[in-house]
Amino acid sequence: MTDIHIVGAGAIGLSFAHALSQRHNVSVITRTLPTDKWLISEHLGTKVINAKPVVLAHTQSLSIANCFICVKAYQLPQAIADVLPYLSDHANLFISHNGMCDLSEVLDQLKPNQALFFISTARGALKLDDNHVKITGSGDTYLGACNTQAHSIIKHIFGIYFSGILSQSFIHEDMTLLRWQKLLVNIAINPLSALHQVPNGQLRQPKFSATILALLNEACTVANKAGIKVTLSQALDNAYQVMSRTSANFSSMAQDVKHGRKTEIEAICGYVVAQGQLLNVSTPYNAQMLQALINKH
Ligand SMILES: NC(=O)C1=CN([C@@H]2O[C@H](COP(=O)(O)OP(=O)(O)OC[C@H]3O[C@@H](n4cnc5c(N)ncnc54)[C@H](OP(=O)(O)O)[C@@H]3O)[C@@H](O)[C@H]2O)C=CC1
Ligand SMILES: CC(C)(CO)C(=O)C(=O)O
Numbered sequence: 001m002t003d004i005h006i007v008g009a010g011a012i013g014l015s016f017a018h019a020l021s022q023r024h025n026v027s028v029i030t031r032t033l034p035t036d037k038w039l040i041s042e043h044l045g046t047k048v049i050n051a052k053p054v055v056l057a058h059t060q061s062l063s064i065a066n067c068f069i070c071v072k073a074y075q076l077p078q079a080i081a082d083v084l085p086y087l088s089d090h091a092n093l094f095i096s097h098n099g100m101c102d103l104s105e106v107l108d109q110l111k112p113n114q115a116l117f118f119i120s121t122a123r124g125a126l127k128l129d130d131n132h133v134k135i136t137g138s139g140d141t142y143l144g145a146c147n148t149q150a151h152s153i154i155k156h157i158f159g160i161y162f163s164g165i166l167s168q169s170f171i172h173e174d175m176t177l178l179r180w181q182k183l184l185v186n187i188a189i190n191p192l193s194a195l196h197q198v199p200n201g202q203l204r205q206p207k208f209s210a211t212i213l214a215l216l217n218e219a220c221t222v223a224n225k226a227g228i229k230v231t232l233s234q235a236l237d238n239a240y241q242v243m244s245r246t247s248a249n250f251s252s253m254a255q256d257v258k259h260g261r262k263t264e265i266e267a268i269c270g271y272v273v274a275q276g277q278l279l280n281v282s283t284p285y286n287a288q289m290l291q292a293l294i295n296k297h
Contacts (some may be wrong), residue, residue, distance in 0.1 A: 002160065005029055005054070006068045007079045012096060012127035013070035014038055014133040015052040019166050020068075026051040029083070034131050041128070042135040049133075052226060056082055063088045066161070068119075071098040073267035080106055085115060092150075092157060094119055094143075098186055098252065099267025100179060101224055103146055115150035116155065118175050119183050124249060137246065140168045144175030180228045181238060186268050187219050188212045188239035190253035191289040194263065194296070201247025204240060212239065214285040219272045225279040256262075257296050265293035 004020050006013050008031045017026050018040045022028055028051045038049040056189060064086045071079045076097060087093065089111055096119035099165025145151040154171055162169040172178045189200055192208055203212065218237065220232045256263045269286040276283035
């Protein structure tokens with residue numbers, strides 16, 4: 001049993017907290033203390049999550065050995081800045097979010113023996129209210145190493161924190177490829193489902209196909225120029241499969257727009273536009289989606 005800190009009492013943070021608390025001591029770092037116990041509902045009913053809330057400002061002497069950061073892409077820099085002073089010299093840091101962030105900015109701030117891992121998850125979770133999360137889907141979770149220290153201990157870490165704890169979890173050898181593959185799915189589904197406020201399955205209608213093709217064509221061209229081996233046909237297949245498997249779900253971006261929250265569009269279409277500029281690839285469809293969603297903020 002080890003001590004784990006999770007940053008973010010959101011849908012994914014609380015769902016990880018519940019799973020990890022079966023074998024470890026879990027604390028969840030929040031900006032303000034919760035008003036009530038955290039609850040989780042899944043097929044077996046509703047349970048109290050066995051995790052302790054922690055507000056960093058109240059715990060100056062804290063040393064964090066294992067830290068899972070489960071926040072939105074645009075919240076990552078602040079979350080890293082918040083926990084960095086508390087990380088032990090051999091800390092394991094796990095990051096999980098949709099979209100792409102420049103991980104080199106995180107790596108530059110770590111000490112030589114601190115390990116950085118990325119978690120890509122297709123688990124579905126929804127906050128019903130401030131203290132209550134509902135598991136809405138069981139998807140695969142992949143753990144990947146982002147620096148040399150993480151590469152050297154990944155099998156050991158997987159055994160302690162993932163195997164038998166987070167169902168359907170695996171080690172992935174090529175996190176960059178996996179992150180791009182997930183990005184391509186999010187590019188096809190998230191902005192259109194958000195703008196039209198439709199569940200994922202509705203995007204299979206022919207009226208959306210030309211836009212999906214154009215968005216993915218631009219993104220695959222950028223990826224290929226960056227040396228990432230993805231093909232347009234694979235990207236389309238994956239996106240349409242996810243639309244079918246999650247047909248009744250509203251994407252995270254559709255929910256963000258519905259509730260008037262900031263979206264992760266900058267880390268999704270915005271990343272393709274920014275990389276396109278660097279690599280001299282024109283990305284007008286992604287730029288248009290980026291602007292349309294920014295207008296909703
Ligand atoms: N929900 C899902 O089913 C899935 C989500 N994802 C991805 O996982 C990531 C997290 O998503 P999700 O859990 O749904 O998002 P949520 O918005 O539900 O959770 C994020 C939580 O982190 C908190 N937070 C942000 N910054 C800090 C900080 N510095 N200190 C303490 N708390 C902080 C937020 O608080 P506040 O509200 O105050 O900002 C919020 O409670 C996203 O990138 C999402 O796209 C991926 C797969 C599935
Ligand atoms: C895979 C998908 C599109 C599932 O809804 C997702 O990641 C999201 O909603 O952000």
